[in-house]
Amino acid sequence: MLIRIFPELGHFALILAFAMAVLQAVVPLWGAATRRPLWMAFAQPMAWGQFTFLILSYLSLTASFALDDFSVAYVANNSNSLLPWYYKLSAVWGSHEGSVLLWVLILSGWSFAVSVFSRHLPRDMLARVLGVMGWISSGFLLFILLTSNPFERLLPDVPADGADLNPLLQDFGLIVHPPMLYMGYVGFSVVFAFAMAALLGGRLDSAWTRWARPWTNVAWAFLTVGIALGSWWAYYELGWGGWWFWDPVENASLLPWLAGTALIHSLAVTEKRGTFKNWTVLLAIFTFSLSLLGTFLVRSGVLTSVHAFANDPSRGTFILVLLGVTVGLSLAIFALRAPKVQSLAGFGWLSRDSLLLINNILLVVMTVTVLLGTIYPLLLDGLGLGKISVGPPYFNALFVPLTALLCLFMGLGPLARWKRMPGRELARRLAVSAIVAVVTAAVLPLFYGGSFSLGVTLGWLLALWLVLSLVRDVFDKTRHGRSDKARKGRTRLAGFRKLTLAYWGMVLGHLGLAVTIVGVAMVSHYNVERNVRLAPGGSVDVGGYQFAMTGLRERRGPNYTADTATIEVTRPGRSSFTMQPEKRFYVASGMPLSDVALRPGLFGDLYVALGEKLDNGDWSLRIQLKPFVRWLWLGALMMAAGGILAVIDRRYRRAPRRSAALQTHEPMPSRLVPPSPTEVTS
Template identity: 75%
Template sequence: MLVKIIPELGLFALIMALGLAFIQALAPLAGVTLRRPLWMAFAEPMAWGQFAFLLVAYASLTASFLLDDFSVSYVANNSNSMLPWYYKLTAVWGGHEGSVLLWSLILSGWGFAVSLFSRNLPRDMLARVLGVMGMVSTGFLLFILITSSPFERLLPGVPQDGADLNPLLQDVGLIFHPPMLYMGYVGFSVAFAFAIAALLGGRLDAAWTRWVRPWTNIAWAFLTMGIALGSWWAYYELGWGGWWFWDPVENASFLPWLTGTALIHSLAVTEKRGTFKSWTALLAIFTFSLSLLGTFLVRSGVLTSVHAFANDPSRGIFILALLGFTVGASLLIFALRAPRMSGNVGFGWLSRDALLLINNILLVVMTVTVLLGTVYPLILDALGLGKISVGPPYFNTLFVPLTVLLCAFMGLGPVARWKQMAGRELMRRLLWSGIAALIMAAAVPFIYGGEWNAAVALGLVMALWVVLALIRDLFDKTRHASSPLAGLRKLSLAHWGMVVGHLGMAITIVGVAMVSNYAIERNVRLAVGERVEIGGYSFTMTDLSERRGPNFLADTATLEVARDGQHVTTLRPEKRLYIARGQPMTDVALRPGLLQDIYVALGEDLGDGAWAMRIQIKPFVRWLWLGALLMATGGLLAVADRRYRRQRSVPADSTLLREVHT
């Protein structure tokens, strides 16, 4: 009997979560306004209860998938009895309704975490933060219940079996990619809530930045890993060997990453120097707004992409209205409150403050560049002014020069001093680093490729400039210590986070430059016993067989790969046919390596035992994801800094504080 009512239990939990989110949105904010401490105290239990009920709702939907309850429409459309159990778990967020439920669950989880780990916040500040998060939760829970309930029944016509999960999503990468991405997307709601709370409370000072920095760094680290996992998934799952195509949905996640990167740097300046107060709050608003814009683009049906969910227009209108309300209300609060809280702290134009400001401006310009290229074709189409396609040539032409400028200032920032610095001293510190970067960057293309390649040299000089500047900074900070090791140990974890994050950026740039210019790709025709030479390797097809998977049939080719007569590896690419959907898929074969990948995708059957194949040699492609991993690690290292573990409370309004204690 319990099994039969699991979907109803999930729906009831969703309704309860909405009620608690509504109370969380209203009672604490009203309590602060009317000076009612008891109302303010509603914030934390409501956040806990909302999280608990959403856990029940999510567990109910998961149980429906594991039990093959095809009376639930969402399960019938996204699962199948032959689907392996671990893909049934990922199918929970494999479609629109489940992914929005996961979005709401993660949002409530962030609110629960804030209520647990921000006990030192002034009571009125915590009430405002959780109240703002409650408002966002209310909007999304209304969206789920009104337009996107995952618990709708197919009664009485229950299908015998489900339509199966999209084969593109039946992959280990999709077990981790969406949750990581959503943790980043939704995590910026905390920075947004803190910014709005600080504006409402008149506290755009170093204290609020110290509270919000750990949450922002964690969200940024999750988003970085989520984007990297999506790139990795596209690389091997789609069969074309690409890692980024400026797809509109890829751009939707990249936009908040760019402004989020600007935000974590701006927070550092505000905490250290008390400058950029209003700018930092505005970046927090923009970053979360771009996360909501990404949600709209993916779930409104306005985009056609392997990443997007095509849906009815009512859903898009609801999300657009939620986006408009959030952006409009937050910008109105900013316009009314920010001018009263501007600081008077000055700095010279040759200082770390100024360099970080320039980096912020460049990141915002890059954001605008990507945003225009993504939404401008949609706006033209919506206005009936024709259809245009904006692809990689536009983005690469504008983005590469901006990235070069960004890296130039990234190298200057760590060695510059706060407030003011002499130009001669800055030049003295970085002169030899710049010369060494130019020499090494010029030499590597000759050594690796045997000829000059300007694009590779430019990428390498950017990366080396960043790395050598970091080394110079570490040298300056440790040269007066009793030993280099002792000096390194004295550096804070926040500083090490900066070093590791910038190093990750440099490694990613090397990967982009090398794989974009030195990759080798050939489309060939092979039959059993035939051989082809590509990139110094010989590929011999030795076997062609068939096999049955849990929910698919596959043709498998066996290729022996050798170099200079020595066996290197055996690769087995497959062409699969998923039974329930009748949909063909390519399962590529990879031989990964730190310096290069060997990549084979099986194409179409050409008859007479011959098959089309795409064979690629991808140099340094792993450095893309290694760099992203280091960037995310840098963000987490900064969070672990002891000054964020020992935050002290800044008193709230004294009268209100006495009322709370009473």
């Protein structure tokens, strides 16, 4: 039968992709080292070929799921004939083997994008960048072929049906969250490759940072959206209404995000002022290493988490070795090359340079704080020294004060000048913003909650400080000193037009952080939660709302049965509405799952989860009121949009200027051409 061909086709395509990845890793780097143009030009066709064969392999696995080919062990363990088609397609990355295949496919996609959109780079620079990415691909493809083959057969004992996909993963969140998160994880491999290429070529000038900045921003934006989607998915899927629990797997995605945020700002300083060169390279290594660490934590089996949907203890050693080799080699190259780099530019203690450096240090300290809280219990357990639990109290006690300091300096940064600035001038520009922020933050909790709340006041103070400092910066950049009002208005409009998209991206990103901070403060302090018993015909009052169970019925889904409660919700002076939480039972796996009913709103959610059936016909219900919870994800989307807005700035759509040291190197040709006799001789 035709469907039996797909696993072999996909496996063969994987082998060919691995061969091309090895060639991409070896030939271009050797060509750059020996200055052979034809060998350097080898990088592009190998990147394209690897991407093509990985697409073929991935589509072959997808076809096996779509056609219910249960002779493939991975399909039999993660699918079922009753599973809806859209979950069959997302089940491809629903467990270990398929998720790693998606990881490598996305990595090859980034390599393909670099080869297409970076043709203006010097020939040897592009060869080194693609060569480094080829080494990373080779390691992960070897990992798949040796330990995680998704095309392994169950012949001749083919099961009649599959074991089904984990019910927790039968959700829209699985369709969008992992691909978006992997795009961010893997995207940081590009800036890592640029940093390694700059080190190998001895070109730690400002040019490489300009080439790497757009790729870094895009990867950071993807990771921001991926984290927000994961938070939103956990919020409504797990039945407890939590948006962040400091789970180790959650922390695994936060770590590269924090380091990547520091990297974005450090790249900007290096490009603008030529400073922080070594620090920027170190951050690039650190950020990608944390992405690999996150992959290790999720894939190795060292963690037991509701988020760790793909793990296998037998494969952790391979990933750990890959992580060690990557970090070790990159740090060794950095140690050899970095001491030769000098920065001639200086700056005063009060300047935008110093404020960005302080923010970088704070972000790194926050990263190390989360890293220690995540790794330390695992180290103790692994060394047989006992088990400890590090939870929200530790992270909140350290993370919140560091975030407050970070926001303080973030508010100062946009208004400060490069090199140096008088303290009095900066204080004068920020005085009004500081007074308005303090007064407004102290009054707002009185209007909303009726009493003073230190946590809410601090959240609003930090958010208003960020917003008002940005407003003052925009005002200063667009104002004009002439007295003619009409001319002043025209001049201010012209000033707005002169502001770059990169600047507006910075503004939108900082505003997004302010919105997220407000959401965190409000939902953390004003959340209302009650666990109640309710029978059909009964009602209960929670947070000014009346919840009445008006009906209870059974229904059958495509691969589950469900008890569905009808809850009538009323509030004095407002119209009523209906919510329908469910308790589902998945037939193939035998697992129960609560399907939450949500009433979303910009200023708050109503959240009802149906629990277990109790005696006397009662049911347990968890009812929650979540004020401003949507602001968490709205702020994250604003931050991601700010990163994308900075990328589409016209400066990054032009071919970058090359430094004098690079003028002798020709750009990479758009297609592979035979070398001239002169090139062969050289």
